[in-house]
Amino acid sequence: MKKNLFLKVLVGLIFLTAVSAIVSTSLVNSNYVASIIIIVSILKFIGVSFYFMELKKAHVFWKSSILFFVMIFAIITIIML
Amino acid sequence: MSENTIDTKNIYYPPGGILMWIIIFLELFTFGMALIAMVIYGKNEPVVFHNSRLLLNTTYGTINTIFLITSGFFMAQSVVSLKKVNSKRSSSYLKLTMLGGLLFLAMKSLEYYDKIEAGLTVGYNTFFTFYWMLTLFHVIHVIIGLVILGSVFVGLKNKKSTTSFEDVEASAAFWHMCDLIWLLLFPIIYLIF
Numbered sequence: 001m002k003k004n005l006f007l008k009v010l011v012g013l014i015f016l017t018a019v020s021a022i023v024s025t026s027l028v029n030s031n032y033v034a035s036i037i038i039i040v041s042i043l044k045f046i047g048v049s050f051y052f053m054e055l056k057k058a059h060v061f062w063k064s065s066i067l068f069f070v071m072i073f074a075i076i077t078i079i080m081l
Numbered sequence: 082m083s084e085n086t087i088d089t090k091n092i093y094y095p096p097g098g099i100l101m102w103i104i105i106f107l108e109l110f111t112f113g114m115a116l117i118a119m120v121i122y123g124k125n126e127p128v129v130f131h132n133s134r135l136l137l138n139t140t141y142g143t144i145n146t147i148f149l150i151t152s153g154f155f156m157a158q159s160v161v162s163l164k165k166v167n168s169k170r171s172s173s174y175l176k177l178t179m180l181g182g183l184l185f186l187a188m189k190s191l192e193y194y195d196k197i198e199a200g201l202t203v204g205y206n207t208f209f210t211f212y213w214m215l216t217l218f219h220v221i222h223v224i225i226g227l228v229i230l231g232s233v234f235v236g237l238k239n240k241k242s243t244t245s246f247e248d249v250e251a252s253a254a255f256w257h258m259c260d261l262i263w264l265l266l267f268p269i270i271y272l273i274f
Binding site: 051057 | 090091092095096097102106109110113116117120121124139140142143146147150151153154156157158160161253254257260261264265267268269271272273274
């Protein structure tokens, strides 16, 4: 059961990686595209931390801490672009 | 090795242990601040950063991302197998995890060789200063992660070993941290400029 879930997450992560790489080569030098790439990376980050690292089962403090970090990082990066 | 009985819902016992998570957050903050600094420098020198980014091979970066993500998948499987007290299967998954890490390093070496051959070294421009410092610092983490996984692998193979489930879980958390750092590095260095 868990193996299937991990496999689905893996396929999703590889798909998102391919999408961001393709998008970056087809539509270069646009802040809008760069923001999408950052958002896709944040989704991948959440996928790895919540499923592979099993943070989903951890105390709410750890879940909210990692979400807080990644959101702040994404917001600052997108503003600075 | 006994079955895991840790309650990960307890604030003091996140998966991998509280000390490992303190390290993970420190590392994420360090890399995060360096990456934000890179974005700020990129805003000041947009042409230099854009042209330099085009000198990188996105395919190398994408394949390396897939290697690390797949390696993380096998690491997660290894921990699940160990929870079910199946050391043999856990060791097999651990081998695949290490293979992913080694492939990452092989690909990175190839990329570094290309860059050095082309004269794109650390002092070439601001972009490449960030490129070398951030990616090399990450590579050091991957190498340390592989050493840790290697010692865990030996521990799992040795029946007299004192390697516990908590040790394996902490090692897994460190390995996943390498994934997390790379997931922040990859878009900023290889894609957005």
